[in-house]
Amino acid sequence: MYQAVGSPGSRLTRVTWMLEELGEPYQIVKTKMHTDLMRHYNPTGKMPALVDGEIVVTDSAAICAYLSEKHADKGLGPNPGLAGRAEMMSWMIYAQAEFEPPMWNKLKHRLILPDNLRAEIGAWVAHEFAAEEKALEAKLRGRDYALGDRFSAVDVVLGHCGQWSRSGKFEAKSPVVAAYFDRVLSRPALARAQAREKEAAAA
Numbered sequence: 001m002y003q004a005v006g007s008p009g010s011r012l013t014r015v016t017w018m019l020e021e022l023g024e025p026y027q028i029v030k031t032k033m034h035t036d037l038m039r040h041y042n043p044t045g046k047m048p049a050l051v052d053g054e055i056v057v058t059d060s061a062a063i064c065a066y067l068s069e070k071h072a073d074k075g076l077g078p079n080p081g082l083a084g085r086a087e088m089m090s091w092m093i094y095a096q097a098e099f100e101p102p103m104w105n106k107l108k109h110r111l112i113l114p115d116n117l118r119a120e121i122g123a124w125v126a127h128e129f130a131a132e133e134k135a136l137e138a139k140l141r142g143r144d145y146a147l148g149d150r151f152s153a154v155d156v157v158l159g160h161c162g163q164w165s166r167s168g169k170f171e172a173k174s175p176v177v178a179a180y181f182d183r184v185l186s187r188p189a190l191a192r193a194q195a196r197e198k199e200a201a202a203a
């Protein structure tokens with residue numbers, strides 16, 4: 001059985017959501033960031049990690065891509081061929097390196113960094129988010145999902161970023177982007193993953 005390592009409510013949700021989409025059994029191994037256990041699986045001490053027998057995968061986008069390829073029959077992986085893999089990799093790196101940082105930086109400065117390192121970055125990240133939202137609108141034009149007309153692992157990662165944008169009060173202006181996030185965030189698998197995490201948090 002897969003082990004999903006990290007804290008409920010963190011990027012762990014990308015892993016549990018993906019596993020729910022795939023219908024694969026898993027156990028949540030609850031730990032906070034920078035614990036000895038977290039460092040055992042990921043030297044950065046950052047969550048989440050996925051344990052698949054002898055294989056440990058870190059970094060949420062890589063975990064989702066790994067699972068999509070391992071369970072290719074479930075249809076959450078790349079489009080065919082080298083071009084399809086390149087397309088998926090571009091989306092995954094875009095989601096994490098470009099779309100996610102405004103939300104993540106805001107969260108770090110509000111909740112995670114030591115008090116003496118926190119700065120008021122609200123205006124900067126709002127500016128960055130607006131630019132990324134425009135780019136996402138252009139990338140999504142004519143598509144229901146990142147890879148076309150079917151849901152994939154990319155939508156798990158990007159959708160989770162969208163959830164952060166909503167909870168972080170980033171003002172979304174694009175109807176295309178709003179409709180996309182409504183579409184992916186209403187997936188029953190996400191609701192199941194969140195229920196599992198709630199249960200794990202209470203245990």
Ligand SMILES: N[C@@H](CCC(=O)N[C@@H](CS)C(=O)NCC(=O)O)C(=O)O
Pocket residue numbers: 010011012033034045046047048058059060061096112
């Ligand atoms: N690239 C990593 C980022 C992981 C990450 O930053 N996780 C957060 C929790 S959601 C964390 O553990 N942060 C600790 C820190 O920033 O020091 C991923 O996508 O999994």
